[in-house]
Amino acid sequence: MKEKHYVMGDTAIARGALEAGVRVVAGYPGTPATEIVDDCLGVPGVHVEWANNEKVAFELCTGASLCHVRAMPVMKHNGTNFVTDFLMHVNFTGIRGGLVLISADDPGGLSSQNEEDTRILVHQYAHLPIFDPCSPQEAKAMVKEAFDLSEKTELVFCLRPVTRVCHARGIVEFEDLPKDLPAAHYEPDRERFIMSAVEMPKFGGLKRPQIRHRWLNEKQLLLRGIMEESAYNWIEKGEGKIGLVGCGMGYTLIKEAEQYLDQKLPLLKLGTLPLPREKIKGFVQGLEKVVIFEETEPFVEGLFKRIFQEEKIEVEVLGRSGFVPSDGELNVQMILETVAKAAPRVKLAQPQVPTLDLHIPIRTRTQCVGCNYRGILNALKQTVRKHKGIVAGDIGCHDAGSFRPMELQSTIYCMGSSVPMGSGMVLAGVNRPVFAFIGDSTFYHNGILGLMNAANNKINVKVILGENTVTAMTGFQPHPGTGVTLAGEKTTPVNVPKLAESLGISYRVVNPYDIKQCREALEAAVKEEGPSLIVSSMPCYLLSTRRGQKVFEPREVRVDPERCNGCMICINDFGCPAISINKEQKKVSIDPMICVGCALCADVCKRGAIS
Amino acid sequence: MKMDVVIAGVGGQGNIFASLVISQYAMNKKLNVLGAETIGAAQRGGSVVSHIRISDGTIYSPLISRGQGDLLVGMEYVEMMRHIRLLNPKGTYLLNAMKIPTVLNNMGLDEYPAREEILQAARKYCLHGWVIEASALANKLGNIQMTNVVMLGALVKVVPFFDYHEVKWLVNANSPERFKEANVKGFEEGFKLIKSN
Secondary structure (H helix, E strand, O other), X not given: OOEXXXXXXXXXXXXXXXXOOEEEEEEOXXXXXXXXXXXXXXXXXXXXXXXXXXXXXXHHHHHHXXXXXXXXXXXXXXXXXXXXXXXXXHHHHOOOOXXXXXXXXXXXXXXXXXXXXXXXXHHHHOOOOEEOOOOHHHHHHHHHHHHHHHHHHOOOEEEOOEHHHHOEEEEEEXXXXXXXXXXXXXXXXXXXXXXXXXXXXXXXXXXXXXXXXXXXXXXXXXXXXXXXXXXXXXXXXXXXXXXXXXXXXXXXXXXXXXXXXXXXXXXXEEOEEOOOHHHHHHHHOOOOEEEEEOOOOOHHHHHHXXXXXXXXXXXXXXXXXXXXXXXXXXXXXXXXXXXXXXXXXXXXXXXXXXXXXXXXXXOOOOOOOOOOHHHHHHHHHHHHHHHOOXXXXXXXXXXXXHOOOOOOOOEOOOOOOHHHHHHHHXXXXXXXXXXXXXXXXXXXXXXXXXXXXXXXXXXXEEEEEEEOOOEOOOOOEOOOOOOEOOOOOEOOOOOHHHHHHHHOOEEXXXXXXXXXXXXXXXXXXXXXOOXXXXXXXXXXXXXXXXXXXXXXXXXXXXXXXOOOOOOOHHHHOOOOOOEEEEOOOOEEEEOOOOOOOOOHHHHHOOOOOEO | OEEEEEEEEXXXXXXXXXXXXXHHHHHHOOOEEEEEOOOOHHHOOOEEEEEEEEEOOOOOOOOOOOOOEEEEEEOOHHHHHHOHHHEEEEEEEEEEOOOOOOHHHHOOOXXXXXXXXXXXXXXXXXXXXXXXXXXXXXXXXXXXXXXXXXXXXXXXXXXXOOOHHHXXXXXXXXXOHHHHHHHHHHHHHHHHHOOOO
């Protein structure tokens, strides 16, 4: 039975996997892919979990696949980077049960630390096939087909949706879920699944890695044949000698832009890697040039150039290597401007809009009003100022402490980078106290390894663990410190003090709503030699509020204008959005519509003007 | 027919609830719907925008392009102005008279434009607009989080496409049990906020 639902692309992907009979789904939260894992939950017989990190998720799914069940690891591009080592082995061994990797990209870095194109990593580097969807509905169909093809070819298949597919909402058709899922079974096949430099007698003593590489290369012909027939690549006829090529979301935006063009240009829609070579050759017959729109690197553009060189085709290839901007997200405006440049005879009819003569202030995100991170960040800011400290930062809600006005963390790179980077600063001999600030989800992702290393090598880095007991930024996913699984089962949360004891490092547990206590703990840590851990422990305010639980007793907070001298400490060292300065009067005020009454600012003010 | 709706606000103002209600309304009318939302890190006090595209024909992009919007819902002054160029100057806007200063505004390092300056720029861009005290009313009703349902009530009054009873039913159906009564009340009061002219 088919039913229509209005859902997010992520939900459509989850549904596609469930309809395909996926048995194991694992991922690590990351925008824009998070909801895919959440939405797989609730089907009997399907195991869905948040893993510590993406590599754990991928390896776990591969284990399941080798037992002949279908599995789906889910991650954003940073996660795919993190699993590269494993990817470069599983591509050689192949899999058994269908294994579909979801690697979501975030063009424009709308909610990411970087912008990248994982098609290069998965297809160019690991030689694995990819589907690049143009809509939520197509993403769902692709996931289902990817499971079948993965089993048929024995290869990991990848779906690479971009943010505008993951977080688009559209009408998607749901079909029935399979009634029976195949049972798991395992037979050893050491020639495949032992990845080691061992001699292969059948191949004259060549080493196994080379033979498995050969196996993967031979699969490419099979894949090409499949993609040549794929329903996700098609040609739309048009007039003129300039053709447009739309890959995934690029196609969708070309279709949107078409309504503003006075003629229909020939259009090739592409959704697969490897590319359908014969289809491309047919499309470019009689054309002078093609313009390729893809997210985000000029990757398909490069493949076109290679095909054209091999096939001796003299058609100019333009795209994101400069003709179309080489960074950021594609949009309709960009496509229209590019078409105007490539095909000046085509007339554009886009509505003209008046110019706007108004200054629009930029809005950077910050922690929620009432967030406990503000307390520990303020205490750290004071300590850092006093001792000329440096703070290495990490990913999570606390990262906003690195923006204005706090400007506390000096570095932010990848999950868990804070502790090793801080350690390196110490070892370089800066002769200043070095702190590493890390949230708990990031800590369990792989930050814990940095701490272990600092303990083992006796590095004098001061690690602050912001323990809010949940992955807050992406929407409250549980982690090993939460004490509950995604499915709601109770587990034993990691006991951080015991962990610190076993590492043989000093630790102090503080309440971030008690700035004085935080200050004292930081002060003591600075004074001691060797690695120290400060655990700033308090559940996330936003999640607690939603659950009707209090993390502080709210009270009305006011500024006494007689006492306030406009020193700005409550703004510059605390940064609560409810507090603002009146420049003429040189007084701060608290907006009662925004304030939630945590009263931390009262402790921040040195003049007792806030109470 | 087509109805392209943009909802612009600050993370936490309830954009997504409002956009879900509008989308479901269109779906119940057997129309095509496509939308896009800001989700994730940016939600934490950042600038957020939802696009909802409704049409009886095919819709391609989930994002509304420049000058295509039929309706712009501004949950906050500068957030509406940030996206006003998505609106067709012949379209309609509905603005909540709410100022949420940015971090740099709070520090005195960036100017938040004066209310009159904003309203004048909006009027100059588009003649068909309403400015209402939705957050103040929501606050009076007991919870500023109800701003979105107050705005939905007002929206139904100013845009003939929406049916009062059907949208009210959807507000009720989409609200969590403990907020149902309050949300429906907020919707009704929002509807009354706009005086017929």
